[in-house]
Amino acid sequence: xxxxxxxxxxxxxxxxxxxxxxxxxxxxxxxxxxxxxxxxxxxxxxxxxxxxxxxxxxxxxxxxxxxxxxxxxxxxxxxxxxxxxxxxxxxxxxxxxxxxxxxxxxxxxxxxxxxxxxxxxxxxxxxxxxxxxxxxxxxxxxxxxxxxxxxxxxx
Amino acid sequence: xxxxxxxxxxxxxxxxxxxxxxxxxxxxxxxxxxxxxxxxxxxxxxxxxxxxxxxxxxxxxxxxxxxxxxxxxxxxxxxxxxxxxxxxxxxxxxxxxxxxxxxxxxxxxxxxxxxxxxxxxxxxxxxxxxxxxxxxxxxxxxxxxxxxxxxxxxxxxxxxxxxxxxxxxxxxxxxxxxxxxxxxxxxxxxxxxxxxxxxxxxxxxxxxxxxxxxxxxxxxxxxxxxxxxxxxxxxxxxxxxxxxxxxxxxxxxxxxxxxxxxxxxxxxxxxxxxxxxxxxxxxxxxxxxxxxxxxxxxxxxxxxxxxxxxxxxxxxxxxxxxxxxxxxxxxxxxxxxxxxxxxxxxxxxxxxxxxxxxxxxxxxxxxxxxxxxxxxxxxxxxxxxxxxxxxxxxxxxxxxxxxxxxxxxxxxxxxxxxxxxxxxxxxxxxxxxxxxxxxxxxxxxxxxxxxxxxxxxxxxxxxxxxxxxxxxxxxxxxxxxxxxxxxxxxxxxxxxxxxxxxxxxxxxxxxxxxxxxxxxxxxxxxxxxxxxxxxxxxxxxxxxxxxxxxxxxxxxxxxxxxxxxxxxxxxxxxxxxxxxxxxxxxxxxxxxxxxxxxxxxxxxxxxxxxxxxxxxxxxxxxxxxxxxxxxxxxxxxxxxxxxxxxxxxxxxxxxxxxxxxxxxxxxxxxxxxxxxxxxxxxxxxxxxxxxxxxxxxxxxxxxxxxxxxxxxxxxxxxxxxxxxxxxxxxxxxxxxxxxxxxxxxxxxxxxxxxxxxxxxxxxxxxxxxxxxxxxxxxxxxxx
Numbered sequence: 044x045x046x047x048x049x050x051x052x053x054x055x056x057x058x059x060x061x062x063x064x065x066x067x068x069x070x071x072x073x074x075x076x077x078x079x080x081x082x083x084x085x086x087x088x089x090x091x092x093x094x095x096x097x098x099x100x101x102x103x104x105x106x107x108x109x110x111x112x113x114x115x116x117x118x119x120x121x122x123x124x125x126x127x128x129x130x131x132x133x134x135x136x137x138x139x140x141x142x143x144x145x146x147x148x149x150x151x152x153x154x155x156x157x158x159x160x161x162x163x164x165x166x167x168x169x170x171x172x173x174x175x176x177x178x179x180x181x182x183x184x185x186x187x188x189x190x191x192x193x194x195x196x197x198x
Numbered sequence: 199x200x201x202x203x204x205x206x207x208x209x210x211x212x213x214x215x216x217x218x219x220x221x222x223x224x225x226x227x228x229x230x231x232x233x234x235x236x237x238x239x240x241x242x243x244x245x246x247x248x249x250x251x252x253x254x255x256x257x258x259x260x261x262x263x264x265x266x267x268x269x270x271x272x273x274x275x276x277x278x279x280x281x282x283x284x285x286x287x288x289x290x291x292x293x294x295x296x297x298x299x300x301x302x303x304x305x306x307x308x309x310x311x312x313x314x315x316x317x318x319x320x321x322x323x324x325x326x327x328x329x330x331x332x333x334x335x336x337x338x339x340x341x342x343x344x345x346x347x348x349x350x351x352x353x354x355x356x357x358x359x360x361x362x363x364x365x366x367x368x369x370x371x372x373x374x375x376x377x378x379x380x381x382x383x384x385x386x387x388x389x390x391x392x393x394x395x396x397x398x399x400x401x402x403x404x405x406x407x408x409x410x411x412x413x414x415x416x417x418x419x420x421x422x423x424x425x426x427x428x429x430x431x432x433x434x435x436x437x438x439x440x441x442x443x444x445x446x447x448x449x450x451x452x453x454x455x456x457x458x459x460x461x462x463x464x465x466x467x468x469x470x471x472x473x474x475x476x477x478x479x480x481x482x483x484x485x486x487x488x489x490x491x492x493x494x495x496x497x498x499x500x501x502x503x504x505x506x507x508x509x510x511x512x513x514x515x516x517x518x519x520x521x522x523x524x525x526x527x528x529x530x531x532x533x534x535x536x537x538x539x540x541x542x543x544x545x546x547x548x549x550x551x552x553x554x555x556x557x558x559x560x561x562x563x564x565x566x567x568x569x570x571x572x573x574x575x576x577x578x579x580x581x582x583x584x585x586x587x588x589x590x591x592x593x594x595x596x597x598x599x600x601x602x603x604x605x606x607x608x609x610x611x612x613x614x615x616x617x618x619x620x621x622x623x624x625x626x627x628x629x630x631x632x633x634x635x636x637x638x639x640x641x642x643x644x645x646x647x648x649x650x651x652x653x654x655x656x657x658x659x660x661x662x663x664x665x666x667x668x669x670x671x672x673x674x675x676x677x678x679x680x681x682x683x684x685x686x687x688x689x690x691x692x693x694x695x696x697x698x699x700x701x702x703x704x705x706x707x708x709x710x711x712x713x714x715x716x717x718x719x720x721x722x723x724x725x726x727x728x729x730x731x732x733x734x735x736x737x738x739x740x741x742x743x744x745x746x747x748x749x750x751x752x753x754x755x756x757x758x759x760x761x762x763x764x765x766x767x768x769x770x771x772x773x774x775x776x777x778x779x780x781x782x783x784x785x786x787x788x789x790x791x792x793x794x795x796x797x798x799x800x801x802x803x804x805x806x807x808x809x810x811x812x813x814x815x816x817x818x819x820x821x822x823x824x825x826x827x828x829x830x831x832x833x834x835x836x837x838x839x840x841x842x843x844x845x846x847x848x849x850x851x852x853x854x855x856x857x858x859x860x861x862x863x864x865x866x867x868x869x870x871x872x873x874x875x876x877x878x879x880x881x882x883x884x885x886x887x888x889x890x891x892x893x894x895x896x897x898x899x900x901x902x903x904x905x906x907x908x909x910x911x912x913x914x915x916x917x918x919x920x921x922x923x924x925x926x927x928x929x930x931x932x933x934x935x936x937x938x939x940x941x942x943x944x945x946x947x948x949x950x951x952x953x954x955x956x957x958x959x960x961x962x963x964x965x966x967x968x969x970x971x972x973x974x975x976x977x978x979x980x981x
Contacts, residue, residue: 060326062326070230070231074233075224076224076227076228076230076231077223077224077225077226078224079228079230079404079405079456080230081404081405081406081489082489082895082896083488083489083490083895084489084895084896084897086895086896086897087404087489087896089404116224117222117223117224118223118224118225120223121223125219125222125223129222129223132218132222133214133215133218133219133222134202134203134214136203136214136215136861136862136864136865138218138221138222139457139696139697139698139865139869140403140404140405140454140455140456140457140695140696141217141218141220141221141222141226141454141456141696142226142228142403142404142405142454142456142457143404143456144221144222144226145222145224148222163909164905166904167904167905167907168904168905170903170904170905171903171904171905173903173904174404174896174901174903175404176402176403176404176457176459176869176872176873176901177404177457177696177865177869178865178868178869178872179865179868179869179870179871179872179902179907179910179933180868180872180902180903180904180907181868181907181909181910182865182868183904184904
């Protein structure tokens with residue numbers, strides 16, 4: 044089937060099998076390999092992207108379901124510079140191996156839009172959809188809280 | 199984290215990472231991101247039985263499927279003459295060579311020995327086509343008797359997996375002094391017995407393993423790109439054991455590697471199979487598993503039991519230890535399967551004055567996946583046994599957990615300290631670390647916090663653990679090369695997969711050679727560029743890699759001084775070097791190191807006797823090794839209605855010798871603690887009695903998430919080691935070692951009674967709730 048959607052501001056059309064997952068379409072179809080696959084059960088969140096402005100796990104969305112919609116991946120989050128959340132992850136040592144990081148950042152950007160001023164306990168609770176095996180999360184929690192403030196222009 | 203980190207800084211400063219920019223923008227290059235022209239995809243048909251004879255494999259239907267290029271079986275593999283995967287981790291000094299070797303073909307032809315063993319491989323144009331065709335391969339298996347656990351394997355009359363391994367024992371070796379230990383027990387006022395059990399763990403790095411194989415027919419070379427911790431080990435094993443070709447005919451490289459924790463330490467069957475399939479098909483071949491396939495095919499960790507007794511005098515001083523430590527090795531020996539058993543036996547010497555010890559270490563075969571190193575590798579097993587032993591002894595002797603440790607920790611003045619087993623600890627202030635941890639955790643203020651928890655209906659407990667581990671395994675080689683434009687490249691024998699070595703080595707060159715960050719690059723992970731390397735595991739890299747790099751930098755300064763003396767027309771003795779500048783003492787003549795490096799490549803003005811270019815190789819061999827140590831204190835709250843355990847506070851004081859980058863060190867502490875929390879409270883790979891692995895997805899294997907972790911407070915109490923030029927000990931595994939006993943003790947403390955049967959990791963809510971109910975019943979019955 045022919046699928047057309049907008050990815051990172053650019054309209055793309057590809058022939059895909061109906062069973063193609065959005066993450067497969069992004070990685071194999073468009074070569075956007077910043078979106079990662081960490082599990083097959085919607086647990087880890089490494090594949091998180093924004094679909095129509097909301098964070099979704101792209102391993103659990105059929106590419107066809109995104110037809111006509113706007114998708115943003117980690118590659119499209121910022122232009123030449125860094126998005127404030129990306130910078131916050133660097134500043135707070137919110138990553139080690141970097142594999143969960145793109146999905147983690149996409150999830151954090153969406154969480155920050157919903158609530159720029161969360162408590163540490165709220166931040167921890169809201170990160171429930173993403174697994175990191177390296178950092179023990181403290182750097183990620185700090186990055187989420189600080190990045191959210193930076194996005195809101197508070198700092 | 200106190201001060202905000204810098205983006206550039208010296209050795210010893212908190213510096214953000216040079217690696218991060220590509221990783222936060224989605225520009226990392228992980229194994230599944232690699233796409234080569236003409237690449238085939240390999241999918242693997244795996245056994246759904248734990249132990250069976252392979253009767254037949256019918257590939258005809260699969261061969262007819264869309265996109266399928268080849269379907270290969272164990273019979274094909276056997277005919278190819280490719281060698282087995284060897285085990286190279288059984289220490290001859292301890293085993294005396296007496297251990298049972300196991301056949302380990304990458305694709306078995308006759309027998310599957312654990313669920314998930316490969317039976318056939320399908321090569322197709324797309325991953326989906328390969329996976330689809332796997333369904334069409336018809337396999338006939340004839341079940342054999344299964345031993346699905348260590349307990350089953352050592353039971354009387356257990357089915358025997360290997361004819362030359364009676365009792366399913368791979369080895370049984372001894373350490374220490376049996377007679378001296380017997381004499382110590384004869385003097386004992388108290389003898390405490392204990393049995394502990396470590397769950398089997400899945401490393402579950404967020405990036406799964408994966409490999410891409412290429413056979414270069416033109417040069418007869420095998421090129422493997424793989425998600426590994428140790429490219430040079432993979433190359434050596436492939437060349438020596440599997441392919442039996444010179445190592446220069448094998449290239450192994452790795453891009454970004456998404457975590458490993460011991461999982462990706464050595465060679466795997468799939469590494470062999472992609473190369474084999476690439477040679478047979480003449481096309482590049484990629485294998486990347488699904489998460490459930492990773493759960494079934496990845497080597498696993500821990501799965502250990504220890505039992506034994508400790509002798510004490512009337513005042514609670516340790517007199518001796520007698521223990522047997524047993525490891526479930528799985529169905530065959532992987533290259534590193536022997537690491538954890540022997541480290542766990544050795545590290546039972548512990549941080550306490552232990553005058554006599556006698557330890558028996560055994561390895562057991564079972565129809566489960568092979569085990570290998572898991573972050574900490576043997577030290578967590580030993581530490582858990584010792585710390586639980588001290589807690590139990592404290593209760594029976596009427597001492598506090600603090601007092602019994604104070605009485606037994608090795609005093610700083612006793613260093614270097616020869617242990618009752620194999621090691622001599624070179625340095626460390628164990629009592630100093632201990633007291634600092636008690637202060638940091640506000641141990642004495644616990645009662646007030648417990649009272650607050652009680653108001654909220656929660657039971658609060660605190661637990662403490664002290665550990666000593668061994669770091670700086672093996673040797674290392676690092677080189678520093680200046681190019682003709684005057685910029686420096688570090689060629690590292692270590693291989694970073696999340697630790698931030700590129701940042702750490704950049705800090706070192708910036709500090710030692712006065713180079714700017716932008717003039718330094720670090721390369722690792724390619725055997726064609728780096729002639730030798732030890733890879734990264736066991737907290738070794740900063741210690742051995744950093745020490746080798748220090749020596750390389752020292753040589754650079756010596757060599758560059760001679761070149762600078764020639765350029766400045768001065769006696770080398772008159773040249774001094776500081777902050778990247780060579781100056782002639784007593785003059786204003788000066789040259790930068792970059793200028794000297796550029797000049798070293800020129801013909802005019804640079805005599806041939808000084809060589810061409812500027813480079814140096816530094817090496818370091820840890821003889822002796824060093825001994826990081828620390829004290830971690832956990833506080834938990836239990837909800838008695840649900841049995842749920844929350845880790846609410848965690849304080850850690852560690853001795854890592856010297857901190858090169860406190861920000862990254864803290865990252866290792868917190869990350870390793872999270873894995874320790876997982877082991878204590880959540881994680882266990884489960885096999886049923888038929889050897890079916892029941893935990894094969896993140897829905898079935900629980901791991902810590904953000905809300906499971908408390909804020910961790912930490913401090914250092916360093917005693918720099920004199921065993922290497924930079925004073926650094928290891929620091930990347932402290933939490934996996936220290937957290938489990940501290941947390942389990944905290945749970946017992948919160949409960950206020952010692953459950954029977956004993957708490958077993960992972961201590962789940964169900965287990966805690968059962969213990970509470972059982973205790974209530976006992977109380978009611980005794981009323």
